[in-house]
Amino acid sequence: MKNKRKFSSVDTVNVTETPLKNKNSKGNTKIFSKRSKFSTDSKNATVRLQEFRRGLPIWKERENLIRIVKDNATTIIMGEMGSGKSTQTPQFLLDAGLTSESSIALTQPRRVAAISLASRVAREVGTKLGHRVGYSVRFDDKSSNATVIKYLTDGMLLRELLSDPLLLNYSIVILDEAHERTLRTDILFGMVKRAQEIRGNKLKNVVETRKYIPLKVIVMSATLNSEKFAAYFNTSAILKIPGRQFPVNIHYSNVPQSDYLDAALTCTLQIHVEQPPGDILVFLPGQEDIETLEKLISEYGTNLPPDKPKIFTCLLFAALPTEQQTKVFDPSPPGTRKVILATNIAETSITISGVRYVVDTGKCKIRKFNSRIKMEILSVENISKNSADQRMGRAGREAPGSCFRLYTEEEYKRMEKDTEPEIKRCNLTSIVLFLKALGIENVLEFDYLDAPSRNLLKRALEQLFILKALDNKGKINDLGKKMAEFPIEPMFARVLIASQSMECTKEAIDIVSLLSVDSIFFSPHDQRESAMDMKKKFISPLGDLITFLNVLKSFEVHKGNSDWCRQNFINKRNMKHVTDIRKQLTQLCARMDISPVTSCGEDFEIILKCMSFGFFCQSAILQPDNSYKTILSNQNVNIHPSSTLFNKKIEVIMYTELVSINVKTIYKKCFGDTKKLADGFSAKYLDAFGLDIGSRQKPIENPLLANYVL
DNA sequence: GAGCACTGC
Secondary structure, eight states: OOOOOGGGGGGGHHHHSSSTTOOOOTTTHHHHHHHHHHHHOOOOHHHHHHHHHHHHHHGGGGGHHHHHHHHHHHEEEEEOOTSHHHHHHHHHHHHHHTTSSSSEEEEEEEHHHHHHHHHHHHHHHHTTTTSSEEEEEEEEOOOOTSSSSEEEEHHHHHHHHOTTTTOOOEEEEEEEOOOOOOOHHHHHHHHHHHHHHHHHHHOOOOOOOOOOOOOEEEESSSSOOHHHHHHHTTTEEEEEEOOOOOOOEEEEOSSSSSSSSHHHHHHHHHHHHOOSSSSSEEEEHHHHHHHHHHHHHHHHHHTTTSSSOEEEEEEEEEEEEEEEEHGGSSSOOOOOOEEEEEOHHHHHHOOOOTEEEEESEEEEEEEEEETTTTTEEEEEOOOOHHHHHHHTTTSHHHSSSSEESSHHHHHHHSOOOOOOGHHHHHHHHHHHHHHHHOOOOOOOOOOOSSSSOOHHHHHHHHHHTTTBBBBSSSBBBBBHHHHHSSSSSSSHHHHHHHHHHOHHHHHHHHHHHHHHHSSSOOOOGGGHHHHHHHHHHTTBTTBHHHHHHHHHHHHHHHHTTTTHHHHHHHHHHHHHHHHHHHHHHHHHHHHHOOOOOOOOOOOOHHHHHHHHHHHTTTTEOOOOOOOETOOOOHHHHEOOOOSSTOOOOOOOEEEEEEEOOOOOOOOHHHHHHOTTTOOOEEEEEEEEOOOGGGGGOOOOOOOOOOGGGO
């Protein structure tokens, strides 16, 4: 069975903090199956586990850690990779009796990390997973009333806040990987601090003392600006734990590189020819670069000196089907050197053993709000110093290594220290609605570690107002509270709620689930045309959304058969995700008295009208030149060629996603050379569907839209 | 007629 959890063992946290002598990078299953050999002598296994624990760098700090946590409301632990902080800290505190009758929550930004850490710690504690030690991630809850150490994703703890805003279920909350600064951990910082203060104040009230126990907070991270966190949490308790890292030689480029792809090719081949054995990990910004470099390496690789080993390339990026992702863990064939071409996925999420050399282009793709074109775009940017150091570290996990930076030392010095936290650059609509639902009415004055820009907050508020989640004073109403309950974007939540009166909840759930995943289609580069052909039989003249619905129906008729998926270029992993989300939304709707079985049958007009409750702002009108203008900002846009409505000249369209494309691609076509061109963007529609003007929601009361009412 | 960093509920 190849599912996501196959990766649990390759996650940074797990591998670095549970390095067994017989470690096998192929997966937890392998690691555990090896270990289960020992479990025939369970006493022996227990002894081994305890010996291993005592060997961790954090073990020496045990008494110190317990004392600091005992004496301080908030503690900051800086632990390098392999220090054992994520597995040992909760056990130390539990053994020291610091949890009283309540439990410990430890958050992770990633599901696989939460699951594999919980599995590991359950073994160390000697309990069945889900009893004393458990985890809670979306679609998978292995925790019970008996659970005292609970690993959760940060998103899961956020959800728990909705029903338990003071986190009374826990006496200790540990926020791990704080340096990653995800939108969710940033909100958790503020909420946990608030819960701690309120619980502290309640404690002073003698009558209530029984009910409230103090909340201990621990912020953990590999590298972070500890002073900043310490100031934010009003604490001076900082504990530093050394990690296990081998030295890495850094080589900088002598001159700035104008073409990082070309530089990466040269550098990789040079390492291959000149350096001793060891795999090479190349960091690139995205899929396109990875595929281009693979072609280049295979072309040049054929001209290598005959006495040199051959090059064996592996690709690694998130959109790659799981079976192909796992190929990076296969040992390279004899007489070859493995070269892994990867995105940022190899920086935090996946650890590959055998890497001795890192080639760092110094670039990554980052989602950022662009105020000029007023939309979020994905663009290639320089990485931060921290990110560069993280990439470098990947060369020194098992032995000394080398890192080749394709930029000069001057350029490194000019890099930002840290990557800008998401809260300063991403869409905040969900988060603002969430805060309001938690009773934080003044989202501008919330106690953020880093305050988001007022511009971003204002946009989020406007959006929520348009969706009728907020009243004209910006206060959340019943509709908004209902929307916040759904674990989906507010616009989708609006559609689900509207589906009740539109009597099409079944279809609305299906479509929202389908739109919640990356892409249900898989089109490999070399088989693009046959993929297009196979897609044709699903196409509905009503647009992409009904086409998606047809795919889902067919997927179910074929019971998710793998061969059927492959033949039809359907991404099975993502379709499975669709059905998981659908199940969750179905349960949630039922709980909120929105009957999830109400169906509009084949009357798809109804479902399209229902979608307009969430997306009526995202409409555009056909122009004489066959382009479109958006109703909100009068912006020129086109229908994306992958849309089923491309070239159909529909009078009015509504879209769920706007994507920007690089001007380079357009110029490439005209001039063939893109080197000297600056980046630029042109908006296109990804998902569009036809909409009869008469069915548009009217009137639009928002003054912002007044100029654009049809 | 073209393109998708990484997560998460």
